[in-house]
Amino acid sequence: MILGINIVLALFIPWAMGFVALSFLFDRDELTVAARFALAFVVGTGILTFFMLFWSWAGGNFSGIELRVFMSGITVGGALMALRYKHARFKKEYLLTRDIPIAPGHVPGRAEFLWELLDILIVVFLIFHCVYIFWRAFHIPVYGFDPLKINALNAKMFYFEKRIVFPLDPVYRGYPLHVSLLQAWMAINIGQWNDQVIKFFVPFYFASYLVIQYEFVKFLGNARQALWSLGLLLTANLFALHASLAYMDFPLMVYTCLTIIFLLLWWLEQEDRFLYLAAILGGMGTFVKREGLAYLVIYGILFVLMLIFRQGKGKHDAWFKTGMKFFLPSVTLAVIFPIFKFTHQVNSQGVLFNLSWCAFSRIPVILSQFFLNFFLSGNWSLVWGLLLLRLLFPSVQGSHPLFKWFITAIALFVGLIFFLFLLTNAFFWIAERDTTLSRLILHFFPLATMALVLRPFPCSGRAERRE
Amino acid sequence: MVRFIDTFYMMSPNYCQYTQIKGINILGYVYGVVIIFSFLCVLWKIRKGRSPWKQGVRILYITTFVMVFVIAFFQIKFQIRQFAYEYKYFKGSDTTGKYEKIYKETFGFAKYCHSNVSGKKRAVMNSDLNLEKGEGFFRKTELSYFLYPITILGQYYDAPDVIIMYKKQNPLRSLPSGFLAFPPYDCDSLIAAREERL
Numbered sequence: 040m041i042l043g044i045n046i047v048l049a050l051f052i053p054w055a056m057g058f059v060a061l062s063f064l065f066d067r068d069e070l071t072v073a074a075r076f077a078l079a080f081v082v083g084t085g086i087l088t089f090f091m092l093f094w095s096w097a098g099g100n101f102s103g104i105e106l107r108v109f110m111s112g113i114t115v116g117g118a119l120m121a122l123r124y125k126h127a128r129f130k131k132e133y134l135l136t137r138d139i140p141i142a143p144g145h146v147p148g149r150a151e152f153l154w155e156l157l158d159i160l161i162v163v164f165l166i167f168h169c170v171y172i173f174w175r176a177f178h179i180p181v182y183g184f185d186p187l188k189i190n191a192l193n194a195k196m197f198y199f200e201k202r203i204v205f206p207l208d209p210v211y212r213g214y215p216l217h218v219s220l221l222q223a224w225m226a227i228n229i230g231q232w233n234d235q236v237i238k239f240f241v242p243f244y245f246a247s248y249l250v251i252q253y254e255f256v257k258f259l260g261n262a263r264q265a266l267w268s269l270g271l272l273l274t275a276n277l278f279a280l281h282a283s284l285a286y287m288d289f290p291l292m293v294y295t296c297l298t299i300i301f302l303l304l305w306w307l308e309q310e311d312r313f314l315y316l317a318a319i320l321g322g323m324g325t326f327v328k329r330e331g332l333a334y335l336v337i338y339g340i341l342f343v344l345m346l347i348f349r350q351g352k353g354k355h356d357a358w359f360k361t362g363m364k365f366f367l368p369s370v371t372l373a374v375i376f377p378i379f380k381f382t383h384q385v386n387s388q389g390v391l392f393n394l395s396w397c398a399f400s401r402i403p404v405i406l407s408q409f410f411l412n413f414f415l416s417g418n419w420s421l422v423w424g425l426l427l428l429r430l431l432f433p434s435v436q437g438s439h440p441l442f443k444w445f446i447t448a449i450a451l452f453v454g455l456i457f458f459l460f461l462l463t464n465a466f467f468w469i470a471e472r473d474t475t476l477s478r479l480i481l482h483f484f485p486l487a488t489m490a491l492v493l494r495p496f497p498c499s500g501r502a503e504r505r506e
Numbered sequence: 507m508v509r510f511i512d513t514f515y516m517m518s519p520n521y522c523q524y525t526q527i528k529g530i531n532i533l534g535y536v537y538g539v540v541i542i543f544s545f546l547c548v549l550w551k552i553r554k555g556r557s558p559w560k561q562g563v564r565i566l567y568i569t570t571f572v573m574v575f576v577i578a579f580f581q582i583k584f585q586i587r588q589f590a591y592e593y594k595y596f597k598g599s600d601t602t603g604k605y606e607k608i609y610k611e612t613f614g615f616a617k618y619c620h621s622n623v624s625g626k627k628r629a630v631m632n633s634d635l636n637l638e639k640g641e642g643f644f645r646k647t648e649l650s651y652f653l654y655p656i657t658i659l660g661q662y663y664d665a666p667d668v669i670i671m672y673k674k675q676n677p678l679r680s681l682p683s684g685f686l687a688f689p690p691y692d693c694d695s696l697i698a699a700r701e702e703r704l
Binding site: 160164167168171174175178179180182183184185187188191192195196199206207208233234235270271274276277279280281284286412414415416417418420421422424425428432435473474475477478 | 650
């Protein structure tokens with residue numbers, strides 16, 4: 040009973056932190072309840088681990104009561120501030136909740152009945168996966184090489200040492216600590232080391248992500264498109280498997296895709312709060328896995344492209360100001376952990392560049408591995424094949440305004456991974472051992488499912504003016 | 507059919523692989539069906555005098571989506587079996603019991619070590635396995651997690667508190683003086699502690 044209460048409390052505190060943080064950006068009725076809950080969890084866990092880092096940096100002790108009081112104090116303080124200042128900086132005349140009818144102006148016919156039948160099948164498919172993923176996440180303790188060696192061992196050390204200590208193994212010393220700190224947080228709250236309970240937060244990332252993607256696609260299109268995008272997401276075996284494991288890849292995927300989603304919302308709505316949120320989520324991603332730092336470059340390129348081609352065509356002299364709104368928060372968050380490592384004199388082994396002409400001999404190997412993984416592996420079902428079809432044979436009706444940005448983002452991710460394997464010692468991991476590529480693709484895979492379901496829809500993808 | 511579903515795909519956190527039929531990946535057959543079916547439909551449409559391009563693309567899309575549903579159907583059947591298997595496999599076990607099933611090689615040994623030596627200890631691990639690569643590396647990784655707060659990852663060769671002999675032939679013979687061995691875990695694995703620190 041007490042264990043159960045402690046687990047709920049361990050999950051509730053970051054959730055509350057996220058709620059408070061979001062209340063600075065969004066009014067109470069601007070997001071649906073589900074979207075607010077989901078986003079609060081993702082933002083809250085990111086804030087929690089950064090505060091744990093600061094707490095340890097300041098010499099704080101990871102004992103249960105002290106840390107809980109500190110986190111609760113921050114949350115209450117933030118809540119009071121939110122009530123006092125009420126995010127006056129942001130315009131509030133738009134609502135982000137809409138409900139466009141699936142077949143506007145049509146009388147449901149036989150075809151509609153068939154569509155509804157397919158919708159029901161997808162709902163059953165989703166329910167089964169949710170049950171399976173939650174069961175696996177709650178019942179099977181941490182296992183696998185990376186989760187044991189990098190995350191859980193770190194977390195165990197933090198829990199027993201009551202502060203952040205770095206592992207002695209030089210290969211794994213510099214790894215970002217988000218997942219390890221979350222696991223340590225769970226153990227601190229329950230007051231014991233439990234290999235099963237420490238990964239309880241994982242399926243909540245899964246549920247949160249499903250809700251946010253559903254709400255986002257529904258906002259751009261309709262509920263059916265949103266449902267189908269989730270169906271496509273869960274046909275991917277690797278996505279479903281990682282949703283129940285304690286690897287760093289799933290949380291990084293959540294932060295990566297949410298950063299892109301909020302950048303797209305900013306491009307569409309031209310509201311600064313989306314830019315701030317994208318910057319914060321992108322910065323938080325750097326604390327999840329080392330790749331997060333490289334992805335910051337992708338967000339940066341995508342943001343600059345969006346700035347150039349943005350709707351409304353803002354004045355060029357405002358570019359610097361707008362750029363600062365994105366780069367300042369994201370880079371600030373991204374440099375915190377490197378500074379922490381520097382002050383603790385932690386050297387880690389990173390990737391080594393090999394800039395010789397010989398590197399080009401790697402191209403056939405890389406391309407064949409890419410082809411096998413994208414189109415012939417059991418990871419992604421036929422999602423990448425469908426996207427290729429969509430690109431080769433574009434719809435005559437045109438495409439959704441965001442489609443090109445989804446494709447640009449995916450191309451940037453694929454390009455980054457390609458050059459990573461081409462020009463660094465990471466080539467070993469694609470040529471000798473096939474352990475990395477699938478997990479790298481997972482980080483941006485959901486973008487493909489969203490791009491696939493988007494259709495040109497005349498009244499979609501715009502926030503509605505308040506009545 | 508049952509065998510086909512049982513081997514539908516191999517689950518691994520690094521790579522999921524569909525099964526093969528006569529040496530060809532299932533997706534090879536799927537792409538084949540999609541292309542041939544779409545091609546036949548287009549031929550049929552041409553005979554009826556309709557525009558082959560627009561119809562062909564549409565049929566290609568629809569066939570691919572149908573194949574997504576077919577794959578999802580087999581996938582879910584496989585996952586239900588997997589779910590039932592995992593449920594039965596772990597039923598009635600607590601975390602310790604589950605780990606004993608997942609990590610048969612190392613978890614039991616780590617439990618034995620903890621039952622003899624408690625608290626934070628600096629340890630040296632000796633083994634006939636190569637601890638730097640292959641199986642030995644994986645066993646060492648698992649043990650480093652299960653044994654903690656007994657630390658085996660540091661370079662404590664000069665002053666270890668305990669010595670861990672894992673998969674080492676005649677472990678007692680390799681034990682340096684000043685260490686007292688606990689009753690062994692099996693014929694080639696044991697833990698020994700420095701006498702004055704016991």
